[in-house]
Amino acid sequence: MKIAFIADTHLGLQKFREDAFEQAKMAFQKALESADCIILGGDIFDSKVPAPEILAQAIELLTPAKARKWEVKYPQKENGFPAVFAIHGTHERRTKDTINPIQLLEKASLLVNVHASPVLVEKNQERVSIVGIGGVPDEYFKSALSALNFSPAPDSFNIFIFHQTLQEFTPQVPNLASLENLPQGFDLYLCGHIHGRKSLLDGKLLIPGSTVVTQLREEEQQKKGFILYDTKQRSHKFVEIDSRPFIYRELEFTDAKLSEIENSIRSLVDETMATPAGKCNPLIKIKLKGTLAKGTNSCDVDACLNFTGCHLEIDKQFDGDLAQQKIDILRGLRESQASVKELGMNILRERLAENKCALDKPDELFDLIVDEPKKAAEKLGKEV
Known part of the structure; x- marks a missing residue:
């Protein structure tokens, strides 16, 4: 059986909304x-609460799948569901007793939600069992795995899907789950959330990466696409899609003046643009490091930079550049919903600690405060 694994399409991505949709469409x-x-x-x-226009994009992507005649057999097929099996990610996670976007699409019979709900898929005497766990805050991943107690199905090729980071990917972050915490006995582990492509455990754990550039990080320079896995051969290949080229470069200076910085940027952009980029104008991110000459203000670097034929992002990380550091923090908070949430979560934890309130899942309370303040107040009143 050949299985396509697509992750992290990020429909509705604020900065690159059109890219997110077009590249997801090609992957599908x-x-x-x-x-x-x-x-x-x-x-x-x-x-987690996409706009109607973005829901319409998802419906457009999934409608051809619903119309297709699938050769595989699975319980939901007779009710009109396509052979599309999904879990929610961290961006889509909502509080208990609310409906997340993946559950909404399942109610529309556009996909099958396999969060903690295994599905048996069959074709020509071959049985494949698919189950997964949707994205949770990293600190709860181990306990969630223990509570759900996943185990492989007998006489089947077993696939486990999850959407988390692991200690092996980000060793600098403490208390993360590791590979050894994953449920044992599965034939294949498929992971979303990580935006760079990876293969671990001799090809038993596969990460396709995102289908669109989201965070402008160095590892996102890889080609975009999805994984096609053959369960009989126990092998996989990466299927590339046309995507906007992303180039990441770093420039380091010592006591640099504004003219030196701008000339270096122009030379680097001209060199990069000399290579054909394909159908889309490339996205170029340049990280500036080192020290500035006395009296030079990094905030002036962008003033004279104007290029056609590319999207240019400048990341100024000069030593001791406090003004730019503040601007970067504010820009990051504005552009990253995850950062805003983490800031709010930290404030909530501090306030709970100050008032000696112990809650099992403060993240759920935070989401409830955002979505339904009255219910949050009632919940807090009951648990304090």
């Missing part, structure tokens, strides 16, 4: 041409 089209079924690894949407 290619998957429909080549796979017996499709698995979605979370963060299909960039928001």
Whole structure:
């Protein structure tokens, strides 16, 4: 059985909304041409409450799958569901007793939600069991795995899907789950959330990366696409999609003046633009490091930079540049919903600690405060 695994399409991404949709559309089209079924690894949407226009994009992507005649057999097929199996990601996670976007699409019969709900898929005497766990705050991943107690199905090729980071990916972050915490006995582990492509455990754990550039990080320079896995051969290949080229470079200076910085940027951009970029104008991010000459203000660097034929992002990280550091912090908070949430979560934890309130899941209370303040007050009143 050939299985397409697509993750992190981030429909509705504020900065690159058109890219997110067009590149997701290409991934879905290619998957429909080549796979017996499709698995979605979370963060299909960039928001837990997507706008109607973004929901319409998802419906447009999934409608051809619903119309297709699938050769595989699965329980939901007779009720009109396509062979598209999904979990929610961290961007889509909502509080208990609310509906997240993946659950909404399941109610519209556009996909099958396999969060803690295994599905058996069959074709030509082959049985594939698919189950997963949707994205949770990293600190709860271990306990969530223990509570759900996943185990492989007998006489089947078993696939486990999750949407988290692990200690092996980000060793600098304490108390993360590791590979050894994953449920044992599965034949294949598929992971979303990580935006760079990876293969671990001799190909038993696969990460396709995102289908769109989101965070402008160095590792996002990889080609975008999805994984096509053959369960009989126990092998996989990466299927590329056309995507906006992303180039990341770093420039380091010592006591640099504004003219030196701008000339270096222009030379680097001209050199990069000399290479054909394909159908889309490239996205170029240049990180500036080192020291500035006395009297030079990094905030003036952008003033004279204007390029056609590319999207240029300048990340100024000069030593001791306090003004720019403040601007970067504010810009990051404005552009990253995750950062804003983390800031709010930290404030909530501090206030709970000050008032000696112990809650099992403060993240759920935070989401409830954002979505339904009255219910949050009632919940807090009951638990304090």
